[in-house]
Amino acid sequence: MSPRRARRRGPFERPDGRVVRPVGPQVAGVDRVESAHDGEWVVRNVSGAAQGKAYRCPGCEQEIRPGLPHVVSWPAWPGGEDERRHWHTACWRNRANRGPGRSRY
């Protein structure tokens, strides 16, 4: 077996062939659309394992360390992918729960 895999495996399939089921309702690698007070957002859970670089979370202005599972979101309209942002999972939830009228933006 070559150490380099020619084909991408599913997100929960490990090199030893076992499939790891995610715990809870959030499934990594699957996009979902969430409605927020400022529109609809596509949200993707990412493991962070393959990114190899740090991002800055717009919610708390702190770095998202490489390898830390987090979410990527962007506006759910054409071209919205250009606005992709990486968020800590908790910060994204806090943003979504902030609700209309209480936003500081």
Ligand SMILES: [Zn+2]
């Ligand atoms: Zn954050």
